[in-house]
Amino acid sequence: MLPIIAWSQSYVGTVANYPIHLEINSYPQENDSTSSEIDGYYFYDSKLISIPISGKRNNKNLTLIDGYFYHPESVLDADEVFQLTKKGHQLIGTLQLKEDRFNVVLSETQQNIFEDFRDPKLSFVKDSIVNYKGKQLVWFHENYSKLPLFRLGNGFTKAQRDTFNPILDAIHLEDAKDKLNCNSWFEISYNINLVNTNFISYLKYYSVYCGGAHPSYGTVAYTFNLETLKEVKDIETLYPEVDFFQTLKQKYQSTENDVQDEECETFVDDSYWQYKTWSLTPEGVLLIPSYPHAMTPCEDTYFLSYAELSKV
Structure with a gap:
């Protein structure tokens, strides 16, 4: 007996004339190689926001609906329903969006749709500058997720900017990717509690629901020591x-x-x-x-x- 192995496949193509990327994971049924459970995501290339999908494969036919959980009866109430047929290395069919139906043509790709296609497109757009007694925090938003975060500007030394702005870039990028991966709600706000010659200290508040039983919310703290050029993790330090x-x-x-x-x-x-x-x-x-x-x-x-x- 050979083990039944799950597999993943990425696709690129169009819904009508709109470019999309799609990734599905297939979990074959025990003792039935002709059917499998499916989950995954797709996004429109113009938005990059991941929309969760789930569904069923029977032979070469796939039914996918928006959402994390699939039941045959849920197809009738779903806002988005893919009806696709696998033909060689393609998925061809339709997407029903409420009252509208669009043709779908997707082709297999070896590209990682997130790391290779989506993530390199994320970028930061300058919004405003806030002054703290001669020290500037420059606020940006990420172009697709719209999430904000500041960077160190004039009034900070080159060493301080070179040390902490890459850290802020990484925090901002990860938050942006998390929001784009979450098609429910994902809210972040900030309190800048201290900006002086020695420290920057701020709190990030988040409220997130990306499926599951309960939302997640909480507070993350960041404190940068401008003298030692290190992030302070523990107040006991x-x-x-x-x-x-x-x-x-x-x-x-x-x-x-x-x-x-x-x-x-x-x-x-x-x-x-x-x-x-x-x-x-x-x-x-x-x-x-x-x-x-x-x-x-x-x-x-x-x-x-x-x-x-x-x-x-």
């Missing part, structure tokens, strides 16, 4: 003598709501503070505990001033 959990507990536990303490256990032990999020501000440090996904409503922001930290 800057304050090695401070036990942040005990310092926060001493300051806040008596004022915490008893019900919240019981439900969230913010200061019962330090487990929720092991992977805390933090950010520098002009007056002190913002700190946010990290909870499991189901307990993220427990997350709150706490503050320690530089004066309080100097006394520890």
Whole structure:
């Protein structure tokens, strides 16, 4: 008995006169080589936004609908339905978009449709400049995802720009690719908490739903040390003598709501503070505990001033 092996194939072609790329993964049925379950993505070359598809193959005929989950009865309610037939190295058929039907012709390609075609097209467009006492943050958006992020501009040294702008490029690019891969909602916003001669410190807030049972949301912190030219991952690097959990507990536990303490256990032990999020501000440090996904409503922001930290 030979094992049944899943396979993937990429295609390039058109829906009517609109160029598209499509990638499908096929999972053959046990003891039935004529049928398989299918999932994958396609995108219009003009938009580059991945649209998830799922479906079924019977012999050389494929039925694909938009969405992550396929059931035969869901074809009737789907907004997009591909009916395709494999002919040699091509898929030929139609795409039903609600009341409209378009011809589809797709040809096999060895090109990785994301890494080789889509990703090199992503680019950054300059939007605006914000001044922080002589230091400029230059804001850009990525052309297809429209997501924003800043770069270091005038007022920063060449070494600072050469070190941190490539890091910001990489962060921006990964966020853009993540959004283009997510055809539901993908929102990002920022708080720039500190820009001075020593540090840039900011928080990125995200709210994302790309299929599955629950959305994902949270906060990511970035702090760049402009003197050492390194990203600071742990606040303890800057304050090695401070036990942040005990310092926060001493300051806040008596004022915490008893019900919240019981439900969230913010200061019962330090487990929720092991992977805390933090950010520098002009007056002190913002700190946010990290909870499991189901307990993220427990997350709150706490503050320690530089004066309080100097006394520890």
